[in-house]
Amino acid sequence: MGLTLYDKIYQQHLVDPDNKAAPLQYIDAHLIFEVPTAQAFDSLRKNSRPVRRTDLTLATVDHNVPTNNRSKYKNAASFIKEPAARTQVTLLEKNITQYNIKYFGMSDLRQGIVHVVGPEQGLTLPGSVIFCGDSHTPTHGAVGALALSGGTSDIEHVLATQTVLQKKYKNFRVCVEGELGAGVYSKDIILHLLGKIGTAGATGCIIEFCGSTIRNLSMEARMVLCNMSIEGGARSGLVAPDDVTFEYLKGRPLVPSGSDWGKAVAYWETLHSDDDAHWDFNIEIDAAEIVPSITWGTSPDDVIPITGRIPDPVNYEETNPFKAAAIRRALKYMDLKPNMLAVDIKIDRVFIGSCTNSRIEDLRAAARVAKGRKVAKSVYAMVVPGSGLVKQQAEKEGLDVIFTEAGFDWREAGCSMCLAMNPDVLSAGERCASTTNRNFEGRQGVGGRTHLVSPVMAAAAAVTGHMADVREFLKAENGSINVTQWTLGGEQGRSYGPVKEDTSVSASDFVDDAIANRPTEEAKTSADGIPKFDVVSSVAAPFDMQNINTDLIIPGEYLKTVIRTGLGTNLFRDIRYDDIKTHKENPEFILNQPPYRKSQILVCTGENFGCGSSREHAVWSLVDFGFKCVIAPSFASIFFNNSGKNGLLAIPVNDAEALKKIHAEGIANREVQVDLPNQVIKDSEGRLITKFNVDAYTKHCLINGLDDITNTLASEEKIYAFETGQKTAFPWLFNRIRKLQSPRRLGLDLAGATDILDW
Structure with a gap:
């Protein structure tokens, strides 16, 4: 095979x-x-x-x-x-x-x-x-x-x-065939896919994007697809x-x-999937089905076409109560009504940027819509290039002039409003059309409301003041994704400015001064391990939410810490406190109720616990609060991986009846016992609820308190x-990295800067 x-x-x-x-x-x-x-x-x-x-x-x-x-x-x-x-x-x-x-x-x-x-x-x-x-x-x-x-x-x-x-990991093939319509961009392809498979549809998989549609995409358009493969639960995209x-x-x-x-x-040229390769999962998509799309809710799979309506939770009450509850929660947070037209959603902010959509082709596409138009008076719109070189190239092409004349704020390079970690944040209640990748609660600022869109859809929203169908703003000849590879003047421009590195010789022509810095024998053994895990007995804190994401577990602003401790106070901050500044508690939140303040076990009946960011801070905050074990039907791959490295045992339990029993014990304030050596969970009377699987290596490390690096350096x-x-x-x-030249030698330094590194 x-x-x-x-x-x-x-x-x-x-x-x-x-x-x-x-x-x-x-x-x-x-x-x-x-x-x-x-x-x-x-x-x-x-x-x-x-x-x-x-x-x-x-x-x-x-x-x-x-x-x-x-x-x-x-x-x-x-x-x-x-x-x-x-x-x-x-x-x-x-x-x-x-x-x-x-x-x-x-x-x-x-x-x-x-x-x-x-x-x-x-x-x-x-x-x-x-x-x-x-x-x-x-x-x-x-x-x-x-x-x-x-x-x-x-x-x-x-x-x-x-x-x-x-x-x-498993192999997941996504094949897209056919020609994309005008106004349809790679962001719409990935949103369309997320709408089909959900945020956990590719968990435990590597997605390979295939088909004629993909082959006809530029590199930068392909990057958008791979960038957001993580939002479908995939470990990576290719x-x-x-x-x-x-x-x-x-x-x-x-x-x-x-x-x-x-x-x-x-x-x-040898790097391709063989014709007889095995695929664990396979999805085929007709490009003609894909239209400009937006997210309406608080999960990247809350996707509707711009011509569509916001879903009604009533339609899911009997078939999928978890989804109905999620829709109700999202509608409340987003301040939207069921069955509302997508184009009736008014916005306050527009953000064009992030690692998803801040490259030169993204800016060219948005500029085609912005050219000759004005940002609505009710909207503040910003454009943030993905790097200084993208900014330089955009200014060479005059895109900055187009944006500023239209009323956009032209910014310097950075992650910006993708996440609330820097000065570019939404205020509570503000609604944003955003080209970023996540629309979680509070992702762009506490109480901020995010709608994911393509760069052209963001620009259309900016000039109208509401979500709009970009196809009404584009002619056929400039609405195709293929034209993003060309400047607005008709030339083909590269995605970076003039960088005159010496590329005339091969790396193999150099004397290799880059050798491995090998550790001493003493350094192979860690000074500390991880907390040992044996048997834990505790009242389990019961949760009923699905898709509990890492932004909800610990907001982005706490990623600024330079230590691993002290995060427990702000665990689930945005739903734990009625006032986040004073930490006035929400009495209905489970961890604020006496039996669960000291819980060491968290049991969640909803799937996909820990989805979203790779931030290990989510695990640190759970451990800092006192949790030693999280039980859920399924976990996002990165969160699951991070847990074991910090002494937190994450147990997937896909037996619905067993999960209900553990949850019921928590509701009744009765302890459950998690026995890692024997891989069983028991009730307060010592009766078996369920057995569980755990990776042999993770089990060995947890029981013995061993860290990964010590184990690895043995080899x-x-x-x-x-x-x-x-x-x-x-x-x-x-x-090759050693050959990079200093910014001063290349003329890429900022005048007046005192921290330029002369390599």
Whole structure:
């Protein structure tokens, strides 16, 4: 039987194919940023461990950085006013200096959102495995790379070992055939898919996007699909490389050059799924079915066509009461009415940006709608380029003039209003048409209401003041997604400005000064482990919600912490407190009721617990509150992975009757017992409720309090042998980041900045 593209990349990167219990994937490139890294570097120092491959690691800042004008920028310490954000950014600068890691800081025009910077620089290559501590890392799969994300523990693991523990996932094929209509963009494709499969439809899978529609998309349009594959529960997304990929990559700073280019392309051309490959799941979509779409609720799968109506919970009462309850909750939060027309939704804000839709093609598409029109007086609209180079290119094409004349606010590069971690936030009650990827409660600001749309739909909403069908604003010749590859003047423009790196020689022509920093024998053993787990008896706190997302577990503003503790007070903050400033408690919330204030077990009857972000902070907040175990029908993959690394046992129980019994025990204030050694759950009388499965490796680590890095470094010789072979087979993957030149040498520095790094 043949192999899928995912199968091929996964197998090629197994450090030890015989290790079935704890399979290690070698990481060819590691992107880091300010939010989840401080704790990882602190732990490296505590255990006297080096960063193993500084030549495979690249840093930037994005989540916390302000996007206001930088013409008077001096340094990050003086420019960033919010103390916690400033601390995270300056700590990253300290850490990358100590460990000799290349860095695109705020004084460098190459700075930007990690998932814009990586492909833009050519760090992301077909057939490689890339890691980043952000859940939207699957973006990089658009070039045919296996792009993986995880929390802080995984970041530390990659820094210390250049590997990540990664089991084999299932294969999910999404085939889209046909031609997209005018005004239909790749954002509409992924929203359409989410509407079909839901936020957990691809849990435990890697999605490969196939079909003629996908082949006709540009690279940047493909990135949108892979970026939001995580919203369907997928571990990552992929598109097989082809001539479109090679044309996009050629000449970028970190892409193979000289004699290595031909060798690389020859290998990349083998990276496709075989005709007889096995697919665990398969969905076929007719492109003609897809129309401009929006989300109406608080989950990315709350999708309706712009010509549609908001659903009525009454229609789901008998068939799906969980969905009916979710619709009611979303309608209340979003302040919408059942059966309301999509085009009748009025908006206050428009945000064009984020790692989903902030590239040059996104800005060109939005500018086609904005040109010659004005933003409605009732709307504040902002455009945030994904990197300094995207901004530079947009200004070269005059897109900034189009936006500003229309009344849009033209900003600097950063994550901006994608999440409430920087000054760009929604106020309570404000409604936003947003090109980002998540519409969770409070995602863009406490009480803010988010509708996900494509860039052209966002621009249409901006000029009308309400959701609008963009097809009324576009002519056939400029409404096609294919025209985004061309400037408004008719030329084909690349997605970055003039970056004159020396790409005339191959990486293999250099003397390799980038060698592995191998740990000492003493550093192979951690100073600390994880909390041991044996048997826990507790009244279980009963929850009835589905799709409990990480933003709900711990809001984005608390990601600014540089320690792992102290988050328990703000666990479920937005539903736990009536007043979030004074922490006045909501008496109806379960954790505010006496029996459950000291619960060590949480039982949730709704599926997909922990969906959303890769933030390990969600697990830290649960542990800090006192929880040792979470029981639910299913878990999002990254949350599930993060749990075991912090001593939190996540137990999937798909037996509905058993789950009801555990939940009923919690309602009755009776203890249940979770026995990990024997893998059973018992009631307060010692009667068996259910047995449960747990991965043997996770069980071993939890019972013995062992951390992953200590276990991995026991096989350090195998890692060294693997990377030696990897360097021989794929020399273009090594030493390339070391060749990056300083912003001053390239003319990409901000005038007046005092924190420019002269590499």
